[in-house]
Amino acid sequence: MADPFAGSGAAIDRVRVHRVAAFRRRGPALLLASAWLAFAPFVRAENGDAEARRERAAEHFRTLCTTCHGPTGQPDPDSAVVEALGVVPANLADPLFNSREPKRDWMLVIRDGGSALGLSDRMPAFGGQLDEREIQDLVLYLKTLSGEHGYPSGDLNFFLPLRTRKAFPEDEWVWKLRFTDQDERPQWRNTLEFEKRIGRRFQSVLELTHRVDDGDGSFEKFEAGGKYVLFSDADAGFIATAGATVGFPLEDERSVRRDTEILPFLAFGKWLGPSFTVQASTRAKLPVDRVRRGSVELSGIVHWVHTPWPRAIFPGLELFAEIPFDHGAGAARVDFAQVSILPQVRVGLSKRGHVALNLGVELPLNERDRYDSRAYLDLIWDFADGPFWAGW
Numbered sequence: 001m002a003d004p005f006a007g008s009g010a011a012i013d014r015v016r017v018h019r020v021a022a023f024r025r026r027g028p029a030l031l032l033a034s035a036w037l038a039f040a041p042f043v044r045a046e047n048g049d050a051e052a053r054r055e056r057a058a059e060h061f062r063t064l065c066t067t068c069h070g071p072t073g074q075p076d077p078d079s080a081v082v083e084a085l086g087v088v089p090a091n092l093a094d095p096l097f098n099s100r101e102p103k104r105d106w107m108l109v110i111r112d113g114g115s116a117l118g119l120s121d122r123m124p125a126f127g128g129q130l131d132e133r134e135i136q137d138l139v140l141y142l143k144t145l146s147g148e149h150g151y152p153s154g155d156l157n158f159f160l161p162l163r164t165r166k167a168f169p170e171d172e173w174v175w176k177l178r179f180t181d182q183d184e185r186p187q188w189r190n191t192l193e194f195e196k197r198i199g200r201r202f203q204s205v206l207e208l209t210h211r212v213d214d215g216d217g218s219f220e221k222f223e224a225g226g227k228y229v230l231f232s233d234a235d236a237g238f239i240a241t242a243g244a245t246v247g248f249p250l251e252d253e254r255s256v257r258r259d260t261e262i263l264p265f266l267a268f269g270k271w272l273g274p275s276f277t278v279q280a281s282t283r284a285k286l287p288v289d290r291v292r293r294g295s296v297e298l299s300g301i302v303h304w305v306h307t308p309w310p311r312a313i314f315p316g317l318e319l320f321a322e323i324p325f326d327h328g329a330g331a332a333r334v335d336f337a338q339v340s341i342l343p344q345v346r347v348g349l350s351k352r353g354h355v356a357l358n359l360g361v362e363l364p365l366n367e368r369d370r371y372d373s374r375a376y377l378d379l380i381w382d383f384a385d386g387p388f389w390a391g392w
């Protein structure tokens with residue numbers, strides 16, 4: 001593992017944005033902060049600075065945190081202090097838990113207390129005692145409590161897009177609603193998706209789709225599969241994943257594609273500076289009996305992550321293209337690709353951000369006589385972060 005205290009990696013820069021946001025809210029702290037910023041270059045130039053910061057963070061942890069969180073980050077549920085809390089803090093030494101929590105969430109919790117993110121108010125706010133840099137170092141220190149592990153960092157858990165495949169493995173329920181009014185025939189499509197992490201880098205997925213066409217409803221398909229994180233680097237802010245699902249058609253007689261489909265994909269995510277993320281994916285749709293009728297999808301999205309607070313509205317702009325293998329002939333001939341644009345917003349609902357909406361529309365840029373615009377609503381519940389009703 002790269003030394004998190006040495007240098008100013010991209011991961012730290014991303015955490016630093018939040019300092020700026022925090023300063024806006026805290027007038028007096030601004031003075032102190034600017035004094036610190038003036039000194040920072042000198043402090044950083046000193047040899048052993050990284051070691052000194054690590055020591056200081058460890059010292060802060062020992063003196064301020066261990067009574068509740070335990071000396072290793074694992075709370076002792078039998079200790080009188082922990083019993084009196086009414087809630088046992090999560091085990092910071094557990095690599096799965098430790099890796100999945102984004103650093104910026106922990107910055108907020110430590111600075112503003114548990115209640116700021118819908119956690120227990122028994123987790124005190126330390127913003128009055130520690131400055132932003134100390135809190136940042138403390139978070140970097142907490143991240144070392146789980147030791148070496150191969151889990152991807154939760155800093156790479158980008159917002160779920162409407163069409164682009166997501167790279168980060170999730171423990172999540174997602175309900176996706178899609179509406180079109182193609183040729184004046186209203187069509188509603190409901191998909192329920194269940195995602196579960198397995199081991200360090202794998203995630204399984206099950207999906208069931210129901211369709212109501214002009215008032216006539218039936219189950220359309222069932223999909224099962226998984227994905228595997230090929231590469232992830234929190235400092236570089238980059239993650240790459242490969243996966244595949246198999247789609248089985250259900251009772252629906254009207255569907256054009258009634259073959260079993262194999263859907264392999266590659267997905268990427270990357271931080272672009274401190275407040276933008278980009279995600280891209282490519283997926284093939286391969287009907288097993290008629291591969292010729294298959295297609296390839298290309299898709300990408302940029303999100304503006306303008307605040308560390310999860311309960312906010314985050315705009316995103318997505319581009320999607322589907323390239324059929326067979327373009328047809330004569331009047332039925334279709335363009336090389338069907339291209340659409342999808343403006344959308346992620347709406348964080350709970351304080352923890354573990355319940356969120358994704359709302360958007362898909363506007364075809366060509367082939368408009370064949371494809372109508374579509375409206376989407378996704379409801380996302382990250383169940384690893386607590387029950388649906390917790391943390392509002």
Ligand code: HEC
Pocket residue numbers: 060061064065066067068069085087088089090101106109110114118119120121122123124126138142
């Ligand atoms: C008085 C007890 C107490 C002290 C002292 C304390 N904490 Fe906590 N902390 C808690 C509790 C309780 C929770 C769990 C809140 C929950 O799960 O609802 C928590 C949660 C957290 C979390 C969030 C974990 C998550 O679920 O995402 C972090 C990070 C954290 N504490 C860091 C610290 C640090 C760093 C310090 C010292 C600077 C500290 N805590 C001091 C009680 C304490």
